[in-house]
Amino acid sequence: MISNKMIGLVQNSSVIRAMFEEGKRLASIYGAENVYDFSLGNPSVEPPKAVKNAVIETISEESANLVHGYMNNSGYEDVRRAIAQSINKKFNTSLGEENIIMTVGAAGGLNVILKTLLNPGDEVITFAPFFGEYRNYVSNFDGELVIVSPNTVNFQPNLSEFEKKITAKTKAVIINTPNNPTGVVYSEETITALADILNKKQTELNTSIYLISDEPYRELVYDGIEVPYLTNYYKNTIVGYSYSKSLSLPGERIGYLVIPGEVDDFSDITAAANVATRILGFVNAPSLIQRVVAKCLDSEVDISVYNRNRELLYNSLIDYGYTCVKPEGAFYLFVKALEEDDKAFAAAAKKHNILIVPGSSFGCPGYCRIAYCVDYKTIEGSLSGFKKLAEEYLNK
Amino acid sequence: MISNKMIGLVQNSSVIRAMFEEGKRLASIYGAENVYDFSLGNPSVEPPKAVKNAVIETISEESANLVHGYMNNSGYEDVRRAIAQSINKKFNTSLGEENIIMTVGAAGGLNVILKTLLNPGDEVITFAPFFGEYRNYVSNFDGELVIVSPNTVNFQPNLSEFEKKITAKTKAVIINTPNNPTGVVYSEETITALADILNKKQTELNTSIYLISDEPYRELVYDGIEVPYLTNYYKNTIVGYSYSKSLSLPGERIGYLVIPGEVDDFSDITAAANVATRILGFVNAPSLIQRVVAKCLDSEVDISVYNRNRELLYNSLIDYGYTCVKPEGAFYLFVKALEEDDKAFAAAAKKHNILIVPGSSFGCPGYCRIAYCVDYKTIEGSLSGFKKLAEEYLNK
The missing domain is CATH 3.90.1150.10 (Aspartate Aminotransferase, domain 1)
Incomplete structure (x- = not known):
């Protein structure tokens, strides 16, 4: 039934x-x-500890109707501004509150952006090994997940196969670095080569191909390694972030999308992502915890x-x-x-x-x-x- | 694009x-x-005030990894048990934790149950005037919203038109009482007549028709009026509840589905609703606030x-x-x-x-x-x- x-x-x-x-x-x-x-x-x-302190501070000092009430479907403006500024400081970007949409974790964010972008039959490419839920997220909107086979030598993406799999139907590419399940960080060399391929193919096919960077593990890196911030390498990048791991808050379902001003059709995409947040039933990212993470931007x-x-x-x-x-x-x-x-x-x-x-x-x-x-x-x-x-x- | x-x-x-x-x-x-x-x-x-106290108590006394961590996609078992017991006490039902799925508000709950039930082209009936988002929620899963025209005399549902609109493709009926936008409470007489029609049609068509009761306003009633608890009137009832209004927590996105053990295909429905919660990108209802509402079950x-x-x-x-x-x-x-x-x-x-x-x-x-x-x-x-x-x- x-x-x-x-x-x-x-x-x-x-x-x-x-x-x-x-x-x-x-x-x-x-x-x-x-x-x-x-x-x-x-x-x-x-x-x-900053999380507990921020919860107590927020609940004690801010108005209860603000803390627990509706706000714009994209999230509190002051929270989005604080996050934009924090990203700017770390990665030398120039984001404002209009570039941030608060989401119900990265899972919520990916669903919002896929709902925004996909027509039935559109293709989304990802690199094996990949987080298995991508299959479901793409299928939710009747897209086709196209899988690039794994490079088991070092688990960097197989870029020659990738290039061959890009077609006129390719609407987006999802990458996840640091990667679940390998723990591998895609190198700057990989990212640059990936961006070159995407730029070449966009011109060739006269389409926009969005690179969706799923980044719940950005801060979990070892040996002082740097994780390239992808908006600085490819114009049509959209970032999906989550505080699940960086602040150990996986149950709280809090994250955000970054949609830089320079992506093709920026205004339509942000307007549609706002509406998608509402109609998918998220309505908005949970309110108290939005205000809490904004107070913990320098904590890890x-x-x-x-x-x-x-x-x-x-x-x-x-x-x-x-x-x-x-x-x-x-x-x-x-x-x-x-x-x-x-x-x-x-x-x-x-x-x-x-x-x-x-x-x-x-x-x-x-x-x-x-x-x-x-x-x-x-x-x-x-x-x-x-x-x-x-x-x-x-x-x- | x-x-x-x-x-x-x-x-x-x-x-x-x-x-x-x-x-x-x-x-x-x-x-x-x-x-x-x-x-x-x-x-x-x-x-x-109980909400603020519960937040502080939870964050101070419970383990942070429990409070902010992943749990079963359907929610914390102790929270679901406490909610089931509270409903039993109020409405003389016999629910257990297995009948409760915590959701990202009623909007999240409706999307979860519609994802669970609908094949493309399935029909969902609702009564005008109705909460406009039902159009989007049904459309998310390629269902057809069938609208029964309003009875503007007293805004009780138009049951004769309803009966005519039930077909073999009718998978569910959504009702919302107390109603948004009229503030009208459907009377016990209405509910009994509605249940009679549904039972008759189920037998006639040899189908299961689920009555989805969207109840964010249950506690907001005046003049001592009673709102019938629908699982007591019709076997295939599924309740979508939200704390947005009863506890003034609309931004927190917290609610639950009630799926009584006697509904047709109970096991399949609860298993599918659990999976739907995950793959729609909710993953689970926000964790801290789950634990908070469980401590505020007698507050309003x-x-x-x-x-x-x-x-x-x-x-x-x-x-x-x-x-x-x-x-x-x-x-x-x-x-x-x-x-x-x-x-x-x-x-x-x-x-x-x-x-x-x-x-x-x-x-x-x-x-x-x-x-x-x-x-x-x-x-x-x-x-x-x-x-x-x-x-x-x-x-x-």
């Missing part, structure tokens, strides 16, 4: 979420301390905690004989499965109470994602299991 | 919102105290403030010669325009700095909506304008 589209979606419902539930089940049997759940990107580091979670996890896990796995590109950002490690079938490999890991997600969920079979945004103890506890798992395969 | 569907939507963008912006413009010219903006349902009554805004507004406005308008059904709920009054063209009448009102919304926006031309969720002073200030406006027409 439910819609035909939903029947399929329920059946294939997110493997990640299913594992999250499985983790809870195993924990109830073996005890939480004996289950090593690396399935979900749920930040373990606490939000910075303590990423040294994730870095410590990364080092222990990466070094141990390499030591045990696994193959993996060392992640430079986010809190994921994308390890090569020790057999061709990544789902079978994830099932073998589960026998050691280790929960990891098959790469097929990210359009990249043969690998598994390990989300290391967990307690250090969880990583320590899991190591003997990872070691035994490797031995089962490598000593065959 | 934006999508074809959005071009039309932007052009026809909500008259209500446009008037909200117009109100701000007039206020900047004439001073806020000389503009009488009745265009938007933005609650003027402060949230109860002070509706005596709205009642005082209602009495002054209604009595004055009747005195000046206007025609209007006295609203028993919500904070809207639906007045008959003094000329056929409701848009022209609203424009005439604007000359007195009075902003009201033409009934055409609600599928009921010839009337205008006055949202009286404003300061008492605004109503007092507007009265001479309303009087002059009436005189312009009635003394012709």
Whole structure:
């Protein structure tokens, strides 16, 4: 009796979420301390103290009708102005409040911009491995997700295949750097080459191709690496940002879109994104938390905690004989499965109470994602299991 | 360059919102105290003190990773349980946490349930006058909104026309009581007759027809009137609730769906609604505010403030010669325009700095909506304008 589209979606419902539930089940049997759940990107580091202070300050000092009331569907003007100024300072952009639309997380932002842009049958290109929800977001508006196959050497995008897949129907390209699931940061060289291809193709096809940069992991980078700010490299860039990871607020559903003034059809796009925010049922990003993040623009979670996890896990796995590109950002490690079938490999890991997600969920079979945004103890506890798992395969 | 569907939507963008912006413009010219903006349902009554206390308690006493973290896409289990128990106590239902899905307001909830149910071309019936966004919500999933014409005698639904419009393609019926824009509460007699028709048609057509009850105004009723709880009258009822008005939290985007265990295909519907919450980009209802509303289940805004507004406005308008059904709920009054063209009448009102919304926006031309969720002073200030406006027409 439910819609035909939903029947399929329920059946294939997110493997990640299913594992999250499985983790809870195993924990109830073996005890939480004996289950090593690396399935979900749920930040373990606490939000910075500034968040709590900002909540209390906002609720105590600002008018309740302002804090909890309706505002423009695109968000509070003062909040958007503060965010624009903060981005300008960090990335040398020249944004104003008119360039910012507050969204219900990055997921909300992506849906708003895709609703804004897509006609049925329009193509959206993304690079495997990619966040599996892109399939659903594009499908929500009857677009076609076109997937560029993975470059498993270093997980930088495969640009020659990309160029071939751009057609007159290509409306947008979604990239995600630092990347979920690989943790790889696309290099400046990659971004420049990507922008060149897009510019060339726009001219050739006489179309506008929007580069949608999905950036929930921007601040989670290690070893002092820089993540290029894409609006500075390609004119038709739209950024989707989220505070889920930078402030450890994933449940709050707060983020924003950046739509720079120089993108083609800027006025139509911002007007339509405003309307899309309303009619998709978001109405506006949650109000109190909008005001809170505006007071925490210079705060960040303590990423040294994730870095410590990364080092222990990466070094141990390499030591045990696994193959993996060392992640430079986010809190994921994308390890090569020790057999061709990544789902079978994830099932073998589960026998050691280790929960990891098959790469097929990210359009990249043969690998598994390990989300290391967990307690250090969880990583320590899991190591003997990872070691035994490797031995089962490598000593065959 | 934006999508074809959005071009039309932007052009026809909500008259209500446009008037909200117009109100701000007039206020900047004439001073806020000389503009009488009745265009938007933005609650003027402060949230109860319990909300502030609950925010501070939650943020001070609960773990930050719990309060701001991911949870099941359907919401925190303890929050859903507390809400189910509260509904059971009030309406003698037997709901559990499995029957509650936390949503991004009622707008989010309606989109989730329509995504869950609708195949392209499915029909959804509603009764004019109705909240104009239903058009967009149904269109988001390529459904057809079928409108039953208004019964302007008392604004109870026109049930004989309703019965004729039910077909094999009818998947759902949306009703909204207390009603936006009329403030009318559908009587128990109406509800019983409506349920009888639906039961008869379900049998006749051998289909399931879901009654979606959009209830953001449930608690805003006057003169001790009772609003029937629809799950007790019709088996296939799904309730969409919001705290926007009952706790004056419209900006927070917090509400829930009730899916009773006895609805046809209960398991499929709840599983699909969970997935729909995720893939539409909501992911989950905002987390902190979920925990806050669970602590405020017995709190309500002070509706005596709205009642005082209602009495002054209604009595004055009747005195000046206007025609209007006295609203028993919500904070809207639906007045008959003094000329056929409701848009022209609203424009005439604007000359007195009075902003009201033409009934055409609600599928009921010839009337205008006055949202009286404003300061008492605004109503007092507007009265001479309303009087002059009436005189312009009635003394012709």
